[in-house]
Amino acid sequence: MAGLDEGAPLFVQIAERLADEIADGALAEGERVPSTNELAAYYRINPATAAKGISMLTDDGLLEKRRGIGMFVAAGARSRLLAERRKRFAERYVEPLVAEAGRLGINADELIALIRESSYAQKGTGA
Amino acid sequence: MTPAISVDGLSRRYRGQLALDNVSFDIEPGTITGLLGRNGAGKTTLLRTLAGHEFASAGTVTVLGASPVENEKVLRRMVFVREDQAYPDIRVRQAVQTASWLYPEWDADLAGSLLEEFAVPPDRKVRKLSRGMRSALGIVIGLAARAEVTMFDEPYAGLDPVARQLFYDRLLADYAERPRTVLLSTHLIDEAAGLLERVIVIDRGRIVFNTGADDLRGAATMVSGPAIAVAEFTAGRSVWDRRRIASQESAVVAGALDETDRARAAALHLHLEPLTLQQMVVRTAATSVTSPQERTIA
Numbered sequence: 001m002a003g004l005d006e007g008a009p010l011f012v013q014i015a016e017r018l019a020d021e022i023a024d025g026a027l028a029e030g031e032r033v034p035s036t037n038e039l040a041a042y043y044r045i046n047p048a049t050a051a052k053g054i055s056m057l058t059d060d061g062l063l064e065k066r067r068g069i070g071m072f073v074a075a076g077a078r079s080r081l082l083a084e085r086r087k088r089f090a091e092r093y094v095e096p097l098v099a100e101a102g103r104l105g106i107n108a109d110e111l112i113a114l115i116r117e118s119s120y121a122q123k124g125t126g127a
Numbered sequence: 128m129t130p131a132i133s134v135d136g137l138s139r140r141y142r143g144q145l146a147l148d149n150v151s152f153d154i155e156p157g158t159i160t161g162l163l164g165r166n167g168a169g170k171t172t173l174l175r176t177l178a179g180h181e182f183a184s185a186g187t188v189t190v191l192g193a194s195p196v197e198n199e200k201v202l203r204r205m206v207f208v209r210e211d212q213a214y215p216d217i218r219v220r221q222a223v224q225t226a227s228w229l230y231p232e233w234d235a236d237l238a239g240s241l242l243e244e245f246a247v248p249p250d251r252k253v254r255k256l257s258r259g260m261r262s263a264l265g266i267v268i269g270l271a272a273r274a275e276v277t278m279f280d281e282p283y284a285g286l287d288p289v290a291r292q293l294f295y296d297r298l299l300a301d302y303a304e305r306p307r308t309v310l311l312s313t314h315l316i317d318e319a320a321g322l323l324e325r326v327i328v329i330d331r332g333r334i335v336f337n338t339g340a341d342d343l344r345g346a347a348t349m350v351s352g353p354a355i356a357v358a359e360f361t362a363g364r365s366v367w368d369r370r371r372i373a374s375q376e377s378a379v380v381a382g383a384l385d386e387t388d389r390a391r392a393a394a395l396h397l398h399l400e401p402l403t404l405q406q407m408v409v410r411t412a413a414t415s416v417t418s419p420q421e422r423t424i425a
Contacts, residue, residue, distance in 0.1 A: 008401070009341040010321060037303035044295055045321040046159055047303055049341065096393065103396075 010045055014053030022062060022073055023081045033063060033071045129192060131156040131276055131308035132177060136186035139172050139332075146172040148332040149186070154308060154325070156275075159298075161323040161340070162312040163408050169332040170312040171210075174280045177310070178207035190276055203231055205276035208269035210284055212261070214253040219264060222253055223271075230272040237301065238271035244293060258285030266294050270301055278310045291315070295322055316405035320344075328408055335411050343407050348384055351377035352397040360395055367410060379410065 008016075021027040034042070039050035054071060057063045062077040101111045130153035139147040147169045154160055162170050175181040176188055179195035179202060188194060195201045214222055219242070227233040242249060245263035253261065262284050269279055283291050299322060302309065313319050326343050328336040336343060347367065350357055354376035365381040379402065384392075392399050402410065 009345055011341060040299055040303060041296070043321065044292075044299065046324045046340075047299070047306075048158070048324045049321070052341075099393075099396075 010043075010049045011052035011056065014039060014043065014045070014050055015056040018053065018057055019062065019081060022077050023085065025078065027073050029073045029075055029077055031073050032069070033073060035070055128155055130154055130189075131191060132310070133189040134173075134177075134186070135189075137173075137176065137183050137188060138185040139169075139176060139181060140184040145332050147176070150329075150332070150334055151186075152327060152334060152337050154310065156308050157306040158324045159302065159309040159311065159322055160325040160327060161316070161319060162310055162327050162329065163316055163404075164329040164335075166314075168329045170329055171280055173329065174207065174278050174310065174312060177276075178202075178205065178278060180207075203229065204274055205278065206230060206269050206272040206274040207278045208265040208280065208282050210281040211258075212265045214261075214264075216252065216254060218250055218252055219247055219256070220249040222264060223249070223268065226268045226272060230274055232273040232275075234271050234273050237273075238267055241267040241270060241297060244297070245290060259287065259290065260285075262286050263290060266297075270297055273301070273305055274307065276308045276310070280312045281314065282311075283315075291318065295319065298322065316408055317403055320404040323404075326404065328411055330411060336407075340404065344404055345383050345401055347379055347381050347402045347407060347410070349377055349379050349400045349402060350392065350397050351375065351400070352395065356395040356397055360392060360397055 018027065018033060027033060033054070036047050036050045036054060039045070039053070040047040043050070054063065058065065058071070062074055062081065063071045064074045065071055098111070101107075106114070132152075132154040134153075135151050137147055137150040138145060150169075150173065162173065164170050172181060176183060177190055177195065179197065182196065188196075191201050191204055193201050195205070217225070223238050223242070227235060227238070242264075245260070245267060247256070247260050247263050247267065251260075253264065256264065262282060263286065266279075266282050269277055269282065283294065286294070295318075298309070311319065311322070320340065323340040326336060326338060326340045327334060328343075350360055352375065354371060354374050357376040357378050361378050361380055367379040367381055369376060369378045371377075384399065389399065
């Protein structure tokens with residue numbers, strides 16, 4: 001398994017990897033995604049597992065099948081994915097961040113200052 | 128779909144000892160199944176019975192729709208690669224040639240390229256091969272046979288990690304090209320876990336789990352953090368194991384966790400870590416063994 005070891009079911013990890021690539025724009029809309037067998041060979045997993053990951057994204061409408069050619073990134077997939085992630089941003093990142101800050105006695109103003117600092121630093125390095 | 132392998136009420140007795148105890152399962156065609164368990168759990172006896180090398184004391188075994196025992200029609204459609212396979216006094220080339228006559232779907236090109244990749248010298252006598260090379264020869268024959276039912280019993284004695292990775296890669300590649308029913312018994316569970324679609328865990332002759340590999344991975348979770356929080360989270364749940372150091376505790380909770388559980392764990396500052404396939408099998412074996420020093424799957 002090439003870099004897949006985070007404990008979540010493998011097919012979920014495969015789906016997340018592909019979703020990340022769509023969100024990044026690395027896999028553009030209309031582009032062909034790797035086939036089940038290509039994914040299986042790359043990640044060293046069972047093709048049925050790779051197929052389950054692909055079908056998760058198909059069910060979500062992020063991928064579409066073109067008969068006889070393969071799976072492609074659906075139109076509008078990236079914007080829908082980003083909208084979905086923005087919706088979950090607070091719950092996934094902000095809430096744990098605030099909780100940990102509270103545990104460390106970092107107040108809201110200090111936290112905001114830290115975020116600003118980090119954001120400048122990342123812009124500065126071109127990240 | 129008719130199962131590729133069907134075992135019903137299979138028992139095998141050796142001098143009063145039950146090596147297999149009322150084992151039943153079906154394997155769908157075109158799946159890769161891992162047969163996991165400790166040494167002496169009955170894996171080899173089971174595979175040998177499927178290959179027609181052993182007789183059932185009770186129950187029935189059906190492979191590709193018929194009994195494999197002395198059944199040439201079935202045996203030609205299956206290949207069984209044993210740990211430490213014995214060969215007569217012949218050269219590698221002859222061993223491969225002999226195998227090509229046995230299996231109707233034999234792929235000579237694949238055999239040739241695999242021998243090269245595993246660096247097995249074709250003109251060397253099989254008896255002069257190192258242990259690892261002899262394992263590699265078994266793997267070459269097992270893959271090139273392209274048999275509908277392909278069984279590997281701990282096929283990699285003496286193989287280094289690079290060669291084992293090559294085995295996994297070639298198995299997956301050829302399986303993708305020619306889907307077939309693969310049954311692989313192994314101790315190197317985490318290494319092979321990704322390959323497996325189904326998992327059969329056997330302990331002391333009995334089947335403990337027969338399930339999808341993904342289902343088993345999520346079947347238990349290690350919960351760790353402040354002991355008070357762990358106690359609160361695990362209240363009313365089935366807990367397999369608890370360990371404590373100072374005010375920290377970790378507990379293994381059986382059963383899948385849902386979103387609500389995860390949110391609750393996060394609120395309690397608990398760390399969640401799903402058990403890997405290997406950890407699951409170790410736990411399973413450990414719970415049925417009394418002697419603590421034997422609690423490993425070597």
